[in-house]
Amino acid sequence: MTEPISTTCPYCGVGCGIRATVAKGAVEISGDPSHPANFGRLCSKGSALGETTDLEGRLLYPEIAGQRVGWDRALDLVADRFGELIAAHGPDSVAFYVSGQLLTEDYYVANKLMKGFIGSGNIDTNSRLCMSSSVAGHKRAFGSDTVPNAYADFEQASLIILTGSNAAWCHPVLYQRIVAARAENGTRVVVIDPRRTQSCDIADLHLPLRSGTDAHLFNGLLAWLHAEGCMDAAFVDNHTEGLTDALAQADADIPAIARACGLRA
Incomplete structure (x- = not known):
């Protein structure tokens, strides 16, 4: 048996830390307890990563x-x-x-x-189906194609919103961190998704909006937050631009937005 090699799971974007050990011609995989993304947790795909390196079932020639x-x-x-x-x-x-x-x-x-x-x-x-649209949105909204937050925010947030994401299935390691944050810190969870997914099991609120009405919902939320004085003015002034133009396009008619989204006002 060799010493464990610390590396990164190649599957989803969570980037879980793993330790790979070669033993008896096979690769054994375990989670890296010191890695800040997963702290030793692995999903079923990550746990089975070593099985993909076996010679059995592998195509070795045309x-x-x-x-x-x-x-x-x-x-x-x-x-x-x-x-x-x-x-x-x-x-x-x-x-x-x-x-x-x-x-x-x-x-x-x-x-x-x-x-x-x-x-x-x-x-x-x-990549285009999975992340290219997100990259374009990130660059337009934040000026960079990187996500502007860190996993540590899960443990510090008082509210987590999952929009169009079934984290329970797609990113189960992060989902477990959200579950833990909810249990330990009282973090509230909102799921915005036309489907009722497994992630809704921990949701304090599920908004099953009509497909394709995301922009209506978020424009309405923007206008409502501004009208109710719920925005962090200092943050907006220091870190954003174009708010006036955005508010001019947004609709604060909550009943109309609810009807468009197929939700109750």
Whole structure:
């Protein structure tokens, strides 16, 4: 058995710290108790991370119809099939859907192959579905594509709002921190989601708004907070811009907003 290697779980964005130990030809995974993201906690995917490194079930060479073949034959088959489709229907008849967990260099090669060689823009990744919209929103709202808070805020917050997030399933380690904060500190939890998810189990308030009405809700909340004098004027003055224009576009008619969102006023 080797000494544990401290590293980071490669799956979701929580970035849990793990310790990997090689023993008897297998990799054993445990949570890192000293890591500030998870303090030793792991979800089911993180706990099973070592199983993905086993040789059993791993594809070690090309196969066609379940039979092992050489690389030349496998690549020729892919090239021939792509060539047939492109010749018959044009370059837009093929597409790549790429993993969201590749390296930057891998994305470059895949994009170069599809856009520069094949001549089509039909390439997409899990990243666009998962995080690209968030990145665009963060840059417009905060000036940076990073989330402007820290996990330690969970233990210090008096109110946590989950909007469009089923943290219980998608980020269970962070969800457990929210559960603990609620139990120990009396933290209130609001879930804004058209669905009733497992995260609603700990919610003090669930707002099942109509799909696509998020902007109505948040504009209404902005106008209401301003009208009721609930905004931190010093923070707004020092750290934001454009509030006057935003308020001019927002609607403080709470009953109308509730109707638009499918909620009770």
